[in-house]
Amino acid sequence: MTTLFIKNMVCNRCILVVQNELDQLGMQAKHIKLGEVLLKKAPTNEEKKKLKEALISLGFQLIDDKKSQLIEKIKNVIIDLVHHQNNHTKSNLSEVLSSKLHHDYNYLSNLFSEVEGTTIEKYFISQKIEKVKELLVYDELSLSEIAFRLHYSSVAYLSNQFKKVTGLTPSHFKKIREHKRKPLDEV
Structure with a gap:
């Protein structure tokens, strides 16, 4: 095999x-x-x-090459965590990555930053914001429910992070649904 x-x-x-x-x-x-x-x-x-x-x-x-494979594994763990698991347990990202990939988080973080030109944390936040956009467009959950599902400490924190990344408040984004979501491979 x-x-x-x-x-x-x-x-x-x-x-x-x-x-x-x-x-x-x-x-x-x-x-x-x-x-x-x-x-x-x-x-x-x-x-x-x-x-x-x-x-x-x-x-x-x-x-x-091994480094690119590891970078892709980091991205896939984050994508799976944010987009495909409706887990209700709050996990520490560094612990999840270290345990799933069997490497020290500092090594993973430094490698990711060196190769991708951004931090693991910023990539994780980008993925979470894309998930927030998706959930806002579906219009099935309140902002409080979205904040809870994605493990934000409060709606205010979610809203502030959303505005920092997109330049829009979640409610404004919801009003202008034409705002296009990025494909996950472009985040």
């Missing part, structure tokens, strides 16, 4: 698209999750080349 690391996988649809490409190329995946594919057998150089080309045409990228 071989693990491939793929950049820009941010949602369940990405998993389906990658699965479809693997199927078309006759490559069998044992398991696919955000940013990672576990293949039943190692691909030949030709298969890997074809997969690489197919993924690029779809906006994905195979990652070969």
